[in-house]
């Protein structure tokens with residue numbers, strides 16, 4: 028095994044309790060634009076769904092609705108038997124377009140904040156950075172990180188969260204081939220633990236058995 032593939036190996040963690048996401052009869056609009064009508068979805072432990080489609084077709088909006096940030100017009104989003112918005116607080120790890128790093132903040136200080144907020148030990152920070160191959164950048168201010176390095180730091184936060192449902196908006200946008208391989212390994216490891224992943228993407232992501240939903244076609 029090469030040192031690169033060794034560092035990409037993710038330590039197995041305990042399984043998540045079974046989680047099922049179900050979406051029924053979902054209607055979603057922004058302004059006067061209807062993005063989804065009567066949409067149904069079901070995702071169980073270990074499953075992944077890629078949201079695809081042209082700019083403006085509603086990928087981010089659907090992710091935001093699943094996270095409980097915006098209200099759908101109709102329908103229900105449930106995690107197990109609970110309305111998703113109620114379960115969201117300790118179930119969902121959210122990665123938006125922005126990585127939420129302040130310019131003077133380092134990966135160490137940012138992830139300390141997040142570890143405390145998520146109730147995770149600070150000892151989990153280094154392994155998360157290592158899984159994204161940016162542990163050597165731990166003390167570099169965000170203003171001096173490249174876009175791809177910042178994205179890797181954002182993804183390290185998702186790893187640190189230890190939450191079963193990952194909602195990721197363009198997770199691979201600025202990543203190079205190595206970064207995409209790190210992301211694929213993390214997603215595989217998360218799914219092996221029973222985690223669920225939904226990602227909006229414009230790039231093909233080679234995640235085994237991931238389903239696809241073309242938002243432009245619904």
Ligand SMILES: Nc1ncnc2c1ncn2[C@@H]1O[C@H](COP(=O)(O)OP(=O)(O)OP(=O)(O)O)[C@@H](O)[C@H]1O
Nearest residue numbers: 057058060062080081082083084085086087088089
């Ligand atoms: N805050 C908002 N208020 C009103 N309309 C919005 C708002 N945000 C987005 N929209 C509109 O909703 C539609 C869907 O936007 P959304 O960001 O969900 O698309 P997307 O598929 O994620 O696009 P992209 O591929 O460009 O990221 C767009 O037509 C957009 O103009």
